[in-house]
Amino acid sequence: xxxxxxxxxxxxxxxxxxxxxxxxxxxxxxxxxxxxxxxxxxxxxxxxxxxxxxxxxxxxxxxxxxxxxxxxxxxxxxxxxxxxxxxxxxxxxxxxxxxxxxxxxxxxxxxxxxxxxxxxxxxxxxxxxxxxxxxxxxxxxxxxxxxxxxxxxxxxxxxxxxxxxxxxxxxxxxxxxxxxxxxxxxxxxxxxxxxxxxxxxxxxxxxxxxxxxxxxxxxxxxxxxxxxxxxxxxxxxxxxxxxxxxxxxxxxxxxxxxxxxxxxxxxxxxxxxxxxxxxxxxxxxxxxxxxxxxxxxxxxxxxxxxxxxxxxxxxxxxxxxxxxxxxxxxx
Amino acid sequence: xxxxxxxxxxxxxxxxxxxxxxxxxxxxxxxxxxxxxxxxxxxxxxxxxxxxxxxxxxxxxxxxxxxxxxxxxxxxxxxxxxxxxxxxxxxxxxxxxxxxxxxxxxxxxxxxxxxxxxxxxxxxxxxxxxxxxxxxxxxxxxxxxxxxxxxxxxxxxxxxx
Numbered sequence: 001x002x003x004x005x006x007x008x009x010x011x012x013x014x015x016x017x018x019x020x021x022x023x024x025x026x027x028x029x030x031x032x033x034x035x036x037x038x039x040x041x042x043x044x045x046x047x048x049x050x051x052x053x054x055x056x057x058x059x060x061x062x063x064x065x066x067x068x069x070x071x072x073x074x075x076x077x078x079x080x081x082x083x084x085x086x087x088x089x090x091x092x093x094x095x096x097x098x099x100x101x102x103x104x105x106x107x108x109x110x111x112x113x114x115x116x117x118x119x120x121x122x123x124x125x126x127x128x129x130x131x132x133x134x135x136x137x138x139x140x141x142x143x144x145x146x147x148x149x150x151x152x153x154x155x156x157x158x159x160x161x162x163x164x165x166x167x168x169x170x171x172x173x174x175x176x177x178x179x180x181x182x183x184x185x186x187x188x189x190x191x192x193x194x195x196x197x198x199x200x201x202x203x204x205x206x207x208x209x210x211x212x213x214x215x216x217x218x219x220x221x222x223x224x225x226x227x228x229x230x231x232x233x234x235x236x237x238x239x240x241x242x243x244x245x246x247x248x249x250x251x252x253x254x255x256x257x258x259x260x261x262x263x264x265x266x267x268x269x270x271x272x273x274x275x276x277x278x279x280x281x282x283x284x285x286x287x288x289x290x291x292x293x294x295x296x297x298x299x300x301x302x303x304x305x306x307x308x309x310x311x312x313x314x315x316x317x318x319x320x321x322x323x324x325x326x327x328x329x330x331x
Numbered sequence: 332x333x334x335x336x337x338x339x340x341x342x343x344x345x346x347x348x349x350x351x352x353x354x355x356x357x358x359x360x361x362x363x364x365x366x367x368x369x370x371x372x373x374x375x376x377x378x379x380x381x382x383x384x385x386x387x388x389x390x391x392x393x394x395x396x397x398x399x400x401x402x403x404x405x406x407x408x409x410x411x412x413x414x415x416x417x418x419x420x421x422x423x424x425x426x427x428x429x430x431x432x433x434x435x436x437x438x439x440x441x442x443x444x445x446x447x448x449x450x451x452x453x454x455x456x457x458x459x460x461x462x463x464x465x466x467x468x469x470x471x472x473x474x475x476x477x478x479x480x481x482x483x484x485x486x487x488x489x490x491x492x
Contacts, residue, residue: 008463008466009463009466009467010467010469011436011466011467011468011469011470012466014469014471037459037463038381038456038459038460038463039378039381039459039460039461039462039463039464039467040463043376045376195456196455196456196458196459196460197454197455197456199455199456200455201450201451201452201455202452203450203452208447208450220447222447223447224447225445225446225447226444226445226447227445249445275441276439276441277436277439277440277441277462277466278436278466279436279437279438279439279440279442280439280441280442282436283439314442315439315441315442316442316445317441317445
């Protein structure tokens with residue numbers, strides 16, 4: 001299985017390649033990708049450097065252009081596809097049907113991957129994207145149980161990529177507009193669900209408080225671990241109880257499922273975290289490289305090592321990990 | 332609470348004493364020695380422009396030291412942190428160990444933040460951009476002496492492990 005790793009900067013990309021990434025996915029410096037944060041991502045010069053570094057070491061580069069094109073900015077989304085084609089990257093990862101169509105018509109040779117933001121969860125959907133737009137791979141949203149992944153994989157006309165590790169969101173990937181409720185922005189429309197300009201952290205005597213556009217998201221006691229200040233991971237009062245009413249701050253970790261995913265015919269594992277540092281990328285990629293190599297060398301005897309799990313938990317949101325939807329027997 | 336090991340018992344007061352007794356002009360010169368080459372590529376790319384007319388504070392709690400950074404002639408420079416100066420727009424706060432681990436990239440800033448070892452006050456967007464600016468520094472492009480100095484911090488880092 002191919003290991004697809006995140007990079008929000010050139011040093012992160014180098015960390016990914018040096019630690020054994022088969023492919024690295026990056027975004028350009030604007031709202032055409034779902035990690036649109038100040039100071040993150042690649043201009044054309046840095047993208048070229050990234051490409052050269054990766055190619056020299058036998059790694060691929062994918063470009064995520066995975067937000068939904070807005071009427072006023074259509075030219076910006078076209079330019080992002082044009083630039084990716086000019087650089088001859090190994091694939092572009094797109095969610096928007098209109099943009100997929102533009103890329104397919106204009107650059108028939110440019111490999112297209114359907115982004116997780118496309119939120120395609122059925123073999124029928126994948127057949128449509130394949131026959132009409134020629135996608136070669138799809139990234140499945142983290143909403144499916146392992147059994148459902150197997151079912152989709154059995155009939156999929158294209159290669160499938162699934163998430164292996166990273167901060168988990170509320171699992172309506174590609175369909176989530178929850179953050180619009182307080183910030184007027186959402187991942188699909190603006191590439192961000194917790195715009196930093198709307199975030200305020202305040203330390204008081206009793207707790208650390210996070211606010212999003214002045215709405216209290218959470219209050220952390222002294223010894224509690226913190227999470228990203230997104231609406232879905234806040235603690236809210238429901239009737240008399242205050243709790244994580246929508247989702248807990250937690251990271252997905254599927255090291256244990258490597259044999260199952262391989263048996264299901266999954267072709268690539270994606271690691272989340274383009275917003276994270278080179279240190280995170282180095283740590284997470286090296287653990288996953290070791291795990292995938294260990295599985296390839298001795299599939300029957302594979303089991304995830306405690307040391308790997310500890311290293312991943314250390315960089316996890318909420319310092320805890322879960323199998324997420326993969327482990328939902330009722331689903 | 333992180334327990335101090337014997338080395339830290341010596342290291343922290345020493346660093347604290349040095350920081351306290353070092354006059355500001357000298358602090359500024361020493362900082363310049365590092366800041367200019369580290370952020371030169373970013374400056375040429377226009378990636379420091381967001382700091383124009385902004386002041387960012389780095390507060391190192393356990394040695395009771397705060398550095399304020401701002402742009403001076405296009406370069407990142409140390410500014411006076413006294414109350415009479417303009418207030419900072421954002422502060423990144425943590426212990427010395429966290430800053431050392433950030434400098435040599437042995438720890439991920441978001442993880443330090445989740446673990447409550449780093450915190451951000453004020454303009455989150457500005458602090459995030461500074462974090463991303465630091466993450467984007469390509470260590471391979473730095474002069475050799477600077478790379479060697481950074482590798483020394485890894486030795487110090489081990490004292491905090």
